[in-house]
Amino acid sequence: MTTDNRAHLLCAYIAEHPRESLQNKPWALIAVIEEFVNTKSQMMIFRGSKMKIARMALESMPVKPRVILDFGTYIGNSVLGWGAILKGLHGPDAAAQGCRVYTFELDPGMVRLASYLVQLAGLDDIVHVLEGPASESLKRLYEEGQIARGGVDMVFFDHWERHYLADLLLCEELRIFREGSLAIADNTDMPGAPQYLQHVRAGGAGPGMVRYETRSYESTAKKGRPNIIEISTVIEP
Numbered sequence: 001m002t003t004d005n006r007a008h009l010l011c012a013y014i015a016e017h018p019r020e021s022l023q024n025k026p027w028a029l030i031a032v033i034e035e036f037v038n039t040k041s042q043m044m045i046f047r048g049s050k051m052k053i054a055r056m057a058l059e060s061m062p063v064k065p066r067v068i069l070d071f072g073t074y075i076g077n078s079v080l081g082w083g084a085i086l087k088g089l090h091g092p093d094a095a096a097q098g099c100r101v102y103t104f105e106l107d108p109g110m111v112r113l114a115s116y117l118v119q120l121a122g123l124d125d126i127v128h129v130l131e132g133p134a135s136e137s138l139k140r141l142y143e144e145g146q147i148a149r150g151g152v153d154m155v156f157f158d159h160w161e162r163h164y165l166a167d168l169l170l171c172e173e174l175r176i177f178r179e180g181s182l183a184i185a186d187n188t189d190m191p192g193a194p195q196y197l198q199h200v201r202a203g204g205a206g207p208g209m210v211r212y213e214t215r216s217y218e219s220t221a222k223k224g225r226p227n228i229i230e231i232s233t234v235i236e237p
């Protein structure tokens, strides 16, 4: 089945639910998406078992996170979670408090679908879906002053693993991390991102001289599926 067919089936499945049960209820929408993926058609979403781990890491940050970059939007499941977490931490006027999530996607069809789901979940005041290669979008945001030095609390890598290290190094070069920022990477066991892991496990200190402490977390995903996320904390920006 093509990505477009899956996306249509997902939209039809969501439409079977009363709108008021999902409107402005991101966690309810995420649950319906996961139910679809479990029972109807496989999709490469960031699943609940991993989101639980990432949520705990974000909610226990000593300085509450406000600005998040999400590399690889797809249907927007992870970004719905980040938006919901920021609203949970900062309340409904999170936007006025400077909360923003930027998510990057190559595929225009996925950009349209994710934008629709973000709007349905009531997160379009803080979540911005940007079309194009993630590295280009990030550079543009930086040049436009939307993202400042030391201004990013968490980056999430869930696009193609071969880009993880280059995009982390771009974040380092732009100096967008602060002390305590998190870099979370999905699927570091399968298909794997060995060069990225080597960099963070060595403590960082590439051209940007950013230093990390890092830890792998195992989720309860089914055997044979990607199960590990890597959470790295910036100790020297």
Ligand SMILES: C[S@@+](CC[C@H](N)C(=O)[O-])C[C@H]1O[C@@H](n2cnc3c(N)ncnc32)[C@H](O)[C@@H]1O
Binding pocket: 044, 045, 046, 047, 071, 072, 073, 074, 075, 076, 077, 078, 079, 104, 105, 106, 107, 110, 132, 133, 134, 135, 158, 159, 160, 163
């Ligand atoms: C595993 S999916 C992301 C899943 C998503 N985080 C979710 O939970 O729904 C990976 C996505 O990254 C996108 N992608 C891959 N390389 C990219 C790049 N360099 N820039 C932007 N998007 C990219 C792909 O088109 C695909 O939709």
